[in-house]
Amino acid sequence: MVIAAFSTIVEWYDFTLYLYFATVLARVFFGPGAESLAITLAGFAVAYLMRPIGAVVFGHIGDRHGRRHMLLLSVALMTVATLLTAVLPTHAQAGPVAGWLLLALRCIMGFSVGGEYSGVVAYLLEGAPPGRRGLVTSLAAAASEIGALLAVGVCALVVSLLDPADLDGWGWRIPFLVGTLLAGSVWIARSLMQESPDFERQREAGTVPPKPLRHTLTHRRAGIARAFAISALGSITYYVGITYVPAFLSSTGAMTERVSLWLATVAAAAVIIVTPFVGILSDRLGRKPILVALCLLSAILPAAMFALMAGGSPVLALLGAVVLACTAGGVSAVGAAATAEQFPGEGRVSGLALGATGATAIFGGLTPYVAQLLLDRTGAPMAPGIMIAVVALCVLPVLLTMRETAPGR
Numbered sequence: 273m274v275i276a277a278f279s280t281i282v283e284w285y286d287f288t289l290y291l292y293f294a295t296v297l298a299r300v301f302f303g304p305g306a307e308s309l310a311i312t313l314a315g316f317a318v319a320y321l322m323r324p325i326g327a328v329v330f331g332h333i334g335d336r337h338g339r340r341h342m343l344l345l346s347v348a349l350m351t352v353a354t355l356l357t358a359v360l361p362t363h364a365q366a367g368p369v370a371g372w373l374l375l376a377l378r379c380i381m382g383f384s385v386g387g388e389y390s391g392v393v394a395y396l397l398e399g400a401p402p403g404r405r406g407l408v409t410s411l412a413a414a415a416s417e418i419g420a421l422l423a424v425g426v427c428a429l430v431v432s433l434l435d436p437a438d439l440d441g442w443g444w445r446i447p448f449l450v451g452t453l454l455a456g457s458v459w460i461a462r463s464l465m466q467e468s469p470d471f472e473r474q475r476e477a478g479t480v481p482p483k484p485l486r487h488t489l490t491h492r493r494a495g496i497a498r499a500f501a502i503s504a505l506g507s508i509t510y511y512v513g514i515t516y517v518p519a520f521l522s523s524t525g526a527m528t529e530r531v532s533l534w535l536a537t538v539a540a541a542a543v544i545i546v547t548p549f550v551g552i553l554s555d556r557l558g559r560k561p562i563l564v565a566l567c568l569l570s571a572i573l574p575a576a577m578f579a580l581m582a583g584g585s586p587v588l589a590l591l592g593a594v595v596l597a598c599t600a601g602g603v604s605a606v607g608a609a610a611t612a613e614q615f616p617g618e619g620r621v622s623g624l625a626l627g628a629t630g631a632t633a634i635f636g637g638l639t640p641y642v643a644q645l646l647l648d649r650t651g652a653p654m655a656p657g658i659m660i661a662v663v664a665l666c667v668l669p670v671l672l673t674m675r676e677t678a679p680g681r
Contacts, residue, residue: 273408275461276395279347280412282454283388284419285426286354287381289447291316291515291640292424292536295522295529296431296444301371303363309523310648311371313641319378320637323386327625328485330387334621335484339395339468342387342621347462349384351455353377358448362440382637389416390624397612398470398620402679403555406609410551413604414544420515421540426450428533470617481618488619488626495614499627501670502563506607507636508663509570509600512656514539516640517581517593523644524582524653527589535586539593543601550605558678559610563671566602570664573599575657582653613677635663 290297294316298308326346334342357377363370392412400408426447434443474480481487488496517539521532554562577592615623643656 273396273399275465276343276392276412278415279343279458279462280389280392280415281419281422282347282451282458283350283385283392284416285423286350286419286451286455287385288420288515289423289427289451290378290381291511292420292427292518292533293444293447294519296427296439297374300362300440300444301360301374309519310641310644313519313644315371315375315378317638317641318375319382320633322379322382323637324625324630324633326383326386327390327629328386328622329383330391331622331625332484334387334391334394335481335619338471339391339398339621340462340465342391343395343465344459344462346384346387346391347455347459350381350388351452351459353380353384354448354455355452357381358445358452386625386629390621390629393608393612394620394624395468397609398468398617405613406554406559406606406678407548407551409609409612410547410554410605413551413601413608414547416604417540417543417547417601421537421544423447424518424533424536424540428530428537431530431533470620474617479618484619484622485626488615488622492615492619492623495623496627498670498674499611499614499624500631501667502607502611503628503631504635504663505563505567505570505667506600506603507632507634508639508660509574509596509603511636512639512643512660513574513577513596513600514543516643516656517596519640519644520578520647520656521581521589523647527586531586535590535593538590539597542594543597546598547601547605550602551609554606554609555678558676559606559613560671560674560676562606563603563610564668566599566606567664567668567671569599570603571661571668573657574660575654578657579654610677 294312295309298312302308302311330342330346333345360373361370389412393409396409396412397405430443430446431439518532518536521527522529527535550562573595577596580592581589611624611628612620639659643659646655
C-alpha cells in the first residue's frame with residue numbers, strides 16, 4: 273500500500289509538470305507570441321482526452337487480470353513518454369514539428385495516466401480496514417499533491433537558478449529528466465507489490481467479470497453517474513484552483529513567473545497538510561456531509577479568491593491560492609473514497625474509468641484552457657472562479673441525494 277501511494281507522487285509529478293511549466297513550454301515549443309500559452313494549454317486539454325481511453329483499456333486489465341499487472345504496465349509507458357519529452361527538439365531547432373511531437377507524447381502520457389489514479393485508489397481502498405478507508409484512500413490524493421508540489425518546486429528552482437536564455441535553451445529539460453528517473457524507480461518498486469486482496473477474493477470465488485466494461489455498464493450506471501459528478505467537482509477545483517494559478521498570475525501580470533511558481537509551491541504544501549485530516553473526518557462523519565460542505569465552499573469562495581490574487585499583493589495572492597488549494601485538496605481527499613465506494617470489487621476499476629476519469633477529462637484537462645480563454649476575452653479575473661462555482665452548483669443536487677457510502681454510517 274505504501275508503494276502504491278508513493279507511486280502516485282511520480283504520476284502527478286510527471287503529469288502536472290506540463291501545466292506548471294506551461295509558460296516556459298509555450299516559448300520553447302510554440303515560439304514567442306501571446307497565443308503560444310493558449311496553444312500550450314489547448315495541447316494539455318487534447319492530451320487529457322486520452323485519459324478516459326487509457327482508463328478503459330487499463331481498467332479492463334485491472335478488473336480482468338489484476339490491479340498489480342495494470343499498475344506495472346501504466347508506469348512503464350509513462351517512463352518512456354517522459355524520457356522522450358526530455359530529449360525533444362525545440363521550436364528553434366525543428367519549427368512547428370516540435371510542438372506536434374510534444375503533443376503526441378502528451379497524448380501517450382494522458383493514456384498511461386488514465387490507468388494510474390483509478391488503479392491506485394482501488395488498490396488502497398481494497399487493502400484498507402473498513403473504518404479507515406477515507407484516511408487510507410486520501411493518501412492517494414495527498415501523494416498526488418506531493419507530486420504536484422515536487423513538480424512546481426523543481427520548476428521554481430530551475431526558473432530561479434537559470435537565466436532566460438539557458439532556461440529556454442536546455443534548462444527546461446531538467447524537470448523531465450528528474451521525472452524519468454522517478455518513474456523508473458516506481459516501476460522497480462511496483463514489481464514487489466502484492467495483488468489486491470479484493471481481487472484475490474474474486475479469483476478464489478470465481479466472480480472476476482470476463483467483460484468488466486460491459487458488466488459495469490449493465491449493473492452500475494447510477495454509480496458511474498455519481499462518480500462522474502464527484503470527480504467533476506474535484507477536477508475543476510484542482511486544475512483551475514491549483515495548477516492553473518501560476519499561469520493565471522503570470523498572464524494577468526499580477527506576479528512574475530518566478531514568484532507565481534513559489535507561491536503555488538506554498539499552496540501545494542498546505543494541501544498536503546489538509547488532505548489526511550479531511551480523510552479522517554470523512555471516516556468519522558461520513559463522505560456525504562463533507563462533500564456537501566466542500567461543494568458549498570466551492571460555489572462561494574473561488575470568484576473572490578481569483579479577484580484577490582489579481583490585485584497584485586503577494587500576501588493576498590498567497591491567501592487566495594491557499595484557500596483555493598485547500599478546498600480543492602479536501603474535495604480530492606474525500607472524493608477518492610467516495611467514488612471508489614460507488615462500485616463493488618467486481619468491475620471497480622472500469623467503473624472509476626467511466627465515471628471519475630471521464631469527468632476528469634472534461635473538467636480537468638479542458639478547464640485551464642477555457643479559463644485562460646475566458647480571461648483573455650473578458651479581462652475579468654473572476655472568470656475562472658465563476659467556472660468553478662457553476663460546476664459546484666450543478667453537482668450539489670447529486671451530492672444531496674446520494675446515499676452514504678462510508679462503512680458503518
